[in-house]
Amino acid sequence: MTVVDAKNLRDRLQTIDSTILHEWMEQDQVTLIDVREPSEFAGEHIPGARLMPLSRFNPEAVAAESGNYLVLYCQTGNRSAEAAQQLFRAGMEQVMHLNGGLSEWKRHGYSTNVNKNAPISIMRQVQIVAGSLVLVGTLLGAFVSPWFLLLSGFVGAGLTFAGISGICAMARLLAKLPYNQRV
Structure with a gap:
């Protein structure tokens, strides 16, 4: 197109x-x-x-x-x-x-x-996973090896791409998990 x-x-x-x-x-x-x-x-x-x-x-x-x-x-x-x-x-x-x-x-x-018993929203799941990955990458980068900072950079780049394009690969991946398939 x-x-x-x-x-x-x-x-x-x-x-x-x-x-x-x-x-x-x-x-x-x-x-x-x-x-x-x-x-x-x-x-x-x-x-x-x-x-x-x-x-x-x-x-x-x-x-x-x-x-x-x-x-x-x-x-x-x-x-x-x-x-x-x-x-x-x-x-x-x-x-x-x-x-x-x-x-x-x-x-x-x-x-x-x-429905109060439904799983939390995909965007909240993305925030939890992305935040955890950035935190872990930063801590490992500070205390183990600076190479772990690449993990934080990778997540940051993914979030930037999602914000610009409106396409969040992490959200699409999380949406495929079994507990997110229940209606």
Whole structure:
């Protein structure tokens, strides 16, 4: 795909806000798809949403109910935009995503289904693992061999790449763990 094609896909993506989504949901006019990982969905999601994680997203399996708007959402809007681009490439014409994702939905005070027994979020898991690796790398670098500082540098580079690209390899790896697959 050329740069122009990617820009065209981004330009076609329609963004809606939480207020409009809430109105459509009350009128039963929306097919809502959550593209976060199963552990995130299990922990909290918008009532009525279907789970289709981006890590195994299949555009052919996506279909809006007749007469409904198709709306995707994630935590902040990055992953839903990526899933929408996959749908455009597969030939779907009308795709929207929730501006600001679940975070914005909650900021407006709309309800969510919360499961207190669900695993902690993928991003918190990433923070725990990345922080632990940096701490261990730094301590081993200070007390054993300076070569261990490469571990901290590698994790820092990975986090920088994730921040710039919106793609976190560690989150994708953690999402594959069995306890994160439960819904």
